[in-house]
Amino acid sequence: MKRLLLHVCCAPCTCYVHQCLSKDKKYAITGFWYNPNIHPFLEYQKRMMTLGYYSNEMNLPLIRKTKYSLEEWMEIIKDKYKEKDKRCLGCYQLRLEETAKRAKKEKFDSFSTTLLYSKFQMHENIKELGQKLAHTYNIEFYYQDFRLGWKEGIEISKKLDLYRQQYCGCIFSEKERFDAAAEK
Ligand code: SF4
Known part of the structure; x- marks a missing residue:
């Protein structure tokens, strides 16, 4: 069987993707x-621990780069944070490139990401970026439109009583989610 390294952004987004790929x-x-x-x-730790719980319950082997590399992320978005789309593209690039590199290094056949499950991410850009990185690192990028399982994924995460976060991840996304005045 071929080996796939799946970048996981959080446990709730992993549910449907993992189930779907396992069925195949x-x-x-x-x-x-x-x-x-x-x-x-602390939010980072909470999401990581939730994923650890999911991994134990559902037998998903995990590789964790646990060092909290806040500085790496800040470096990538420092000139982009004022424009959401640019900021998110930089954020995807950082995480997907690390995944492609790790997949290559550890001799996986393919890599992919649970970001392809989210209805709130820039799906086509993630697909394009994955394909570009596949070319750069000479490794297959597995693409599927996992958004089709949006509701199913939510049901699984609720059944498992997983912590379901209310914002994407960065401090900017938290502001965008909760600061109603930010939109005015
Ligand atoms: S955490 Fe989410 S909202 Fe923030 S830059 Fe990354 S993808 Fe965009």
Whole structure:
């Protein structure tokens, strides 16, 4: 069976993607945690621990880059944070490139990301970026439109009683989510 390294942004987004890929039985899946975009630190830990719980319950092997690389993320978005789209593209690039590099280094056949599940991310850009990185690192990028399982994923996460966060990850997304005045 081919081996796939799946970048996991959080446990709730992992549910449907993992279930879907496991049903197919084409790939042996290993999750990869690398998300320095999650702020603040205690929120980062909470999401990482939730993923750890999911991984134990649902037998998903995990590789965790646990060092909280806030500085790496800040460096990437320092000239982009004022424009949401540019900021998010930089954020995807950082996380997906790390995944592609790790997949190559550890001799996986393919890499992918649970970001392809979210209805709130820039899906086409993530797809394009994955394909570009596949070319750069000479490794297959597995693409599927996992958004089709949006509701199913939510149901699974609720059944498992997973912590479901209310904002994407960075401090800017928290502001955008909760500061009603930010939109005015
Ligand atoms: S909104 Fe989400 S994807 Fe965009 S920069 Fe913030 S954490 Fe990254």
